[in-house]
Amino acid sequence: xxxxxxxxxALITGGSRGLGKxxxxxxxxxxxxxxxxxxxxxxxxxxxxxxxxxKGSTAAxxxxxxxxxxxxxxxxxxxxxxxxxRFGRDRLDYLVNNAGIGAHASFAETTEEQFDALMNVxxxxxxxxxxxxxxxxxxxxxxxxxxxxxxRFSFPGYAAYAAMKGAVEVLTRYMAQxxxxxxxxxxxLAPGAIETDxxxxxVRDNAELNKMIxxxxxxxxxxxxxxxGGLVALLLSPEGQWINGQRIEASGGxxx
Numbered sequence: 001x002x003x004x005x006x007x008x009x010a011l012i013t014g015g016s017r018g019l020g021k022x023x024x025x026x027x028x029x030x031x032x033x034x035x036x037x038x039x040x041x042x043x044x045x046x047x048x049x050x051x052x053x054x055k056g057s058t059a060a061x062x063x064x065x066x067x068x069x070x071x072x073x074x075x076x077x078x079x080x081x082x083x084x085x086r087f088g089r090d091r092l093d094y095l096v097n098n099a100g101i102g103a104h105a106s107f108a109e110t111t112e113e114q115f116d117a118l119m120n121v122x123x124x125x126x127x128x129x130x131x132x133x134x135x136x137x138x139x140x141x142x143x144x145x146x147x148x149x150x151x152r153f154s155f156p157g158y159a160a161y162a163a164m165k166g167a168v169e170v171l172t173r174y175m176a177q178x179x180x181x182x183x184x185x186x187x188x189l190a191p192g193a194i195e196t197d198x199x200x201x202x203v204r205d206n207a208e209l210n211k212m213i214x215x216x217x218x219x220x221x222x223x224x225x226x227x228x229g230g231l232v233a234l235l236l237s238p239e240g241q242w243i244n245g246q247r248i249e250a251s252g253g254x255x256x
Contacts, residue, residue, distance in 0.1 A: 014099030022229025037064035067120035091138035176245035192251025218253025
């Protein structure tokens with residue numbers, strides 16, 4: 001009878017496109033099984049599952065509205081069922097809180113509705129989804145929250161968004177402290193500007209904006225999804241187990 005340890009399993013929220021998709025594919029390259037979530041892009045999520053399976057890894061996609069805390073009980077039940085049925089496991093090894101939305105408005109013009117929408121996804125969603133999934137995360141596992149370089153450097157129009165991400169960074173340290181008794185390491189990753197469809201794809205599609213950001217970046221270019229996906233796989237690897245309670249910025253050196 002084989003006594004080999006089963007491959008680890010990761011849950012990535014917002015994994016059907018952009019950074020989450022890249023994270024999922026890079027983890028699959030390392031033999032990690034992946035559960036991704038999507039809010040409306042079921043076809044996109046199914047395609048990511050196929051790409052992961054083509055790499056020889058196991059994958060599943062589950063619908064999740066990260067802003068709807070009332071749905072988290074049912075979602076946790078669905079995760080538990082997928083772990084048992086598809087992965088032959090009862091625990092997750094890694095949770096990546098990646099799901100997010102963007103909003104661009106000056107501080108003076110930001111509406112309460114915009115503020116609440118950002119808070120519900122980025123802060124309240126991260127807080128209570130992680131809380132709900134704690135019984136499904138293995139002792140010795142990892143949690144990685146996704147923040148933004150905008151918590152360190154400032155661009156007009158992102159006050160509310162950056163404030164939520166700043167709160168996530170503080171929350172990360174508290175999670176690391178309180179979950180340490182279970183040997184669960186918790187860190188926060190802060191990407192810089194990345195060429196994705198996030199925020200309408202401005203960084204990717206607006207050549208003038210892209211050039212401006214590249215000029216402010218020590219490595220001379222805007223980030224690509226694989227810059228982040230590869231780093232997530234590295235941070236969740238066995239070699240990264242002693243990193244805990246840290247903010248890791250991946251921006252190529254923006255505004256140093």
